[in-house]
Amino acid sequence: MPIPFLRLREFALFQSVPTEALYALAAQMEQRDYARREVVCNKDSTLFELGFLLDGRLQGVDFTVDGRSVGLYYVEPGQYFGELPIVDAQPAPEHVVAVVRSTAAFLPARAAHALIAQWPDVAQQLLQRLAQRVRIGARQRSLLALPNPFQRLCALLGTLGPPGAAGIEPAPTHQELAIMINASRETVTRAFQLLQQQSVLRRDGNALLLLQPDWLQQVAEGKREPPKA
Numbered sequence: 001m002p003i004p005f006l007r008l009r010e011f012a013l014f015q016s017v018p019t020e021a022l023y024a025l026a027a028q029m030e031q032r033d034y035a036r037r038e039v040v041c042n043k044d045s046t047l048f049e050l051g052f053l054l055d056g057r058l059q060g061v062d063f064t065v066d067g068r069s070v071g072l073y074y075v076e077p078g079q080y081f082g083e084l085p086i087v088d089a090q091p092a093p094e095h096v097v098a099v100v101r102s103t104a105a106f107l108p109a110r111a112a113h114a115l116i117a118q119w120p121d122v123a124q125q126l127l128q129r130l131a132q133r134v135r136i137g138a139r140q141r142s143l144l145a146l147p148n149p150f151q152r153l154c155a156l157l158g159t160l161g162p163p164g165a166a167g168i169e170p171a172p173t174h175q176e177l178a179i180m181i182n183a184s185r186e187t188v189t190r191a192f193q194l195l196q197q198q199s200v201l202r203r204d205g206n207a208l209l210l211l212q213p214d215w216l217q218q219v220a221e222g223k224r225e226p227p228k229a
Contacts, residue, residue: 003105004026015121017122021118025111028107033102044091045092050081051081054103057099059072061095069179070180082096086113086116144182149182150226152183158220160172172208
């Protein structure tokens with residue numbers, strides 16, 4: 001079903017787009033609801049749409065040649081996804097799945113192309129987003145090259161929250177973290193127990209508080225030995 005145009009104001013991508021144009025965009029969008037772990041976008045799909053997350057949380061996921069899941073990035077409310085197929089008309093390089101119950105709106109590729117062509121500020125933001133995706137991919141490769149799962153987890157936790165933030169909200173599950181560092185859920189659970197014993201982090205409701213971010217960074221950089229179990 002179409003979405004209320006005012007919801008589009010929640011997206012930084014549309015800040016420079018006038019109200020009349022937002023009405024037209026909202027009328028072309030389709031809103032869809034997803035259950036937890038449901039696939040939102042399939043990497044093999046040739047239905048190209050620009051997606052906008054209204055509520056919930058999504059994750060980009062791919063699989064290794066031996067079938068293991070690899071978590072790549074998160075999509076939060078107010079962010080968009082599926083921009084790469086819009087640009088190059090090729091299938092997406094990863095699946096997008098719902099981490100929790102989520103609602104997203106989708107703009108067809110033709111309308112997305114017209115939006116980009118008409119509004120230079122939208123095109124500029126899209127370029128910045130693509131550049132960010134490249135940087136995230138490079139960071140992920142560097143993270144996976146670290147020698148042990150505990151070190152990889154410390155490096156990942158230091159990058160998940162907004163710059164300068166003292167925590168991560170909503171807190172990812174141990175399974176979500178495990179597939180981002182190429183480890184088992186049990187390994188992440190044991191690592192969390194050690195981090196809590198060292199008072200490095202603490203769960204606070206739906207947030208994960210990073211009490212010693214410098215400690216995490218030192219372990220990630222190999223300047224501090226991980227604690228012994």
